[in-house]
Amino acid sequence: MPPGRFFLPGPTEVHPEVLAAQTGQMIGHRGSDIRELMATNAEGLGPVFRTTRPVIVSTSSATGLMEAAVRNGVSGGRVLAMVNGAFSARFAEIARGCGKEVEVWEVAYGSVHDPGELATRLAGGNCVAVTVTHSETSTGALQDLQSIAEATARHPGTLLLVDSVTGIGGVETHTDLWGIDFILTGSQKALALPPGLAFGVASEAMMERARTIPDRGWYFDLPRLVEDLDRHQTPATPAVSLLYALETQLRRIHEEGIEARWKRHLAMMEHTAAWAAEHEVALLAPHGHRSPTVSCLVVEEPARLVAGMRERGWVIGGGYGRLGETTIRLGHMGDHTVDELDDLLGVLATLLR
Ligand SMILES: *Cc1c(COP(=O)(O)O)cnc(C)c1O
DSSP states (O other), X not given: OOTTOEEOSSSOOOOHHHHHHTTSOOXXXXXXXXXXXXXXXXXXXXXXXXXXXXXXXXXXXXXXXXXXXXXXXXXXXXXXXXXXXXXXXXXXXXXXXXXXXXXXXXXXXXXXXXXXXXXXXXXXXXXXXXXXXXXXXXXXXXXXXXXXXXXXXXXXXXXEEEEOTTTTTXXXXXXXXXXXXXXXXXXXXXXXXXXXXXXXXXXXXXXXXXXXXXXXXXXXXXXXXXXXXXXXXXXXXXXXXXHXXXXXHHXXXXXXXXXXXXXXXHHHHHHHHHHHHHTTOEESSOTTOBOSSEEEEEOSOHHHHHHHXXXXXXXEEEOOGGGTTTEEEEEOOTTOOHHHHHHHHHHHHHXXX
């Protein structure tokens, strides 16, 4: 398949230079070589998250760090799970699976939560943490993360745990400025790396909470991960090949500039929305709450459209979970350009009836 045609909402297309970087020879994970590599990567990751705190690099998929968020961030009370799609529902399930008491606050799939109502809910209950999915990849809805962080910050005992898997790298996000307690992403979405790494940032309050939880596990023990990170090390063997890919991709990301990257993603969302309006296709997420990285289109015969695109040499996403029979998804994220997306939309238009 020629480049610029793989529009799954994860994994995303990976640039040939980044793919090639993975073929570097192995290095030991206790020597100076890996420390240099990890130090370079740390320098590149901070600005992507807009943080001066250490960025944890986990050898796992993103779900691993969702579990880390719950294990390290929830104790002594309930977790309020904001659910508006399949991935935010997974966050609630993980919390339950870790034995936590979970209060689910569900709104219609495709919509977003009202930050004002969050403030009211938090005032009423013993919630020690809130889980939220920044960009709900199953619906294309973007939460107002800044307002959610402001509402949560008014309750100092409540930590905000954020799944930003299709946010970070594609959606304007200010981890430190907005006061987010834990935010995570995976390598294979807006960062356009192969799958297998996850990245996360923990606030000081999150680290303090973690240290009070004796049974927080080992592999995803945040204090252990951060302590090792300070020496540019990892507790267990890292995916060295992916660290090479990360080094190359971070260089490419900063060549473009993170703000230019955010703008490019916004433009891709706007092109999709304009195309949808022109062709009378509804987007599941409402105007003003659409994710710059993924669009979820309400269509008839989604399977026919996905298959038709594949026959014409393009890969798009089917609907996810309970939206499988009514929607398709375009993952316009990572290194994709507006021109590539316009080409795709042109082809998709010929398949509509
Ligand atoms: C893809 C995705 C996940 C899961 O990531 P894995 O790397 O498969 O574990 C979680 N949340 C969101 C919003 C996602 O898009």
